[in-house]
Amino acid sequence: MSPIKTLSLILTAVVLWLLSMGFFIVDETELAVKFKFGEFERADYEPGLHWKIPFVNSVRTFDRRILTLDAVPARYLTSEKKNVIVDAFIKWRISDVSSYFKATSGDERKAGEILAQVINDGLRGEFGKRTIQEAISGERAEIMSVITAQIEEQATQFGIEVVDVRIKRIELPPEVSGSVYGRMEAERSRVAKDLRSRGREVSERIRADADRQRTVLLAEAYRDAERLRGEGDAKAAEIYAKAFQKDEKFYAFYRSIDAYRNVFSKQEDVLVLDPESEFFDYFKDDNGRRK
Numbered sequence: 603m604s605p606i607k608t609l610s611l612i613l614t615a616v617v618l619w620l621l622s623m624g625f626f627i628v629d630e631t632e633l634a635v636k637f638k639f640g641e642f643e644r645a646d647y648e649p650g651l652h653w654k655i656p657f658v659n660s661v662r663t664f665d666r667r668i669l670t671l672d673a674v675p676a677r678y679l680t681s682e683k684k685n686v687i688v689d690a691f692i693k694w695r696i697s698d699v700s701s702y703f704k705a706t707s708g709d710e711r712k713a714g715e716i717l718a719q720v721i722n723d724g725l726r727g728e729f730g731k732r733t734i735q736e737a738i739s740g741e742r743a744e745i746m747s748v749i750t751a752q753i754e755e756q757a758t759q760f761g762i763e764v765v766d767v768r769i770k771r772i773e774l775p776p777e778v779s780g781s782v783y784g785r786m787e788a789e790r791s792r793v794a795k796d797l798r799s800r801g802r803e804v805s806e807r808i809r810a811d812a813d814r815q816r817t818v819l820l821a822e823a824y825r826d827a828e829r830l831r832g833e834g835d836a837k838a839a840e841i842y843a844k845a846f847q848k849d850e851k852f853y854a855f856y857r858s859i860d861a862y863r864n865v866f867s868k869q870e871d872v873l874v875l876d877p878e879s880e881f882f883d884y885f886k887d888d889n890g891r892r893k
Contacts, residue, residue, distance in 0.1 A: 627651055632663040633699040635708070645700040662708055668695045668765055671714045673721055677775070678729040680737060687773040688725055692717055693765040694757070701761030713762060720756050721767065724749040738772050745769065 627650070628634045634647040637660045654661060675689040694717060696702045706712040728745045729737055737745065750767040757764050846853040 626661045631667050633666045633696055634661055634663050635699055635703050636661050664696055668693050671717050673718050678726050680729055680734050682733050684734055685775050689770045692767050694762055697763035698761035705760040720753050724752045
C-alpha cells in the first residue's frame with residue numbers, strides 16, 4: 603500500500619471518529635445538559651439524536667424518572683414536649699434540569715440533603731403543633747398533605763418536583779413509650795372498671811325487677827287462689843244448705859254418720875262423752891233409750 607493511501611485511510615478514520623464524538627443520544631428516561639468548555643450552555647433537549655462539537659462541548663445526563671429519598675429517622679418534639687421518632691420518605695423527580703444543575707451541580711446526594719433538610723423542617727413544625735395521640739392516630743394524612751405542599755413550594759426553586767411524601771412509621775423512644783403505655787393501661791383499666799360498674803348496676807336492676815315480678819306473680823296467684831277457694835266454699839255451703847232444706851232429718855242423719863265414721867275410724871280410738879249427749883241421738887230408739 604502506498605503512503606498516500608495509508609494517509610487517506612488514517613484521515614478517514616480520524617474524521618469518522620470525530621463525527622461519532624459529535625453525536626449524542628438522549629433517552630426518554632433522561633434529561634441532558636450540554637456544556638461548553640465546562641460552562642453550562644443548554645438543557646432543553648428532547649429525546650433523540652443531537653449534535654455537539656467534539657472537545658468543545660460535553661454532555662451530562664440525569665434520570666428524569668421518579669426517584670425515592672429515604673430520609674434518616676429523626677426525633678421531633680410534640681406539643682407535649684415529648685419526643686417521637688419519625689421515619690419518612692419522599693418521591694421526587696427533576697422538573698427543571700437547568701435549575702437542578704445550578705442548585706446541586708448535578709449531584710443527587712446534594713439534592714437529597716436539600717430535600718431531607720426541607721422535610722425535617724416541615725415535620726418539626728407539624729409535630730410541634732400536635733400531641734402524640736393526634737400525630738399517631740388521627741392526623742397523619744393531614745401532616746403528610748401539609749408537608750407535601752410545603753416541600754413542593756420550596757423544592758421548585760431547585761428544579762425539583764415533589765410527587766409525594768409519606769410517613770412510614772412513628773415510634774416512641776423507650777423513655778417515652780413506658781409512660782405512654784402506663785397511661786394507656788390506666789385508661790383501659792378505668793374504662794374496664796366503668797364498664798363493670800355499669801354491668802353491676804344493670805344486673806342489680808334486672809334482679810330487682812325479677813324479684814318484683816316474682817312478688818307480684820305470687821301475690822296475684824295467692825289472691826286468685828283465695829278467691830277460688832272462697833268461691834268454692836260458698837258454692838259448697840250453698841249446696842249443703844239446699845240439701846239440708848230438702849230433707850232436714852236425712853241431712854242430720856248423714857252428718858252424724860259421717861261424724862261417727864271420722865271419730866271411730868280406728869279400734870283403739872277412745873271418746874269420753876256423756877252418753878246422753880246429742881252426739882249419741884242415733885244410738886237411741888224411738889222412746890229415747892239407748893239401744
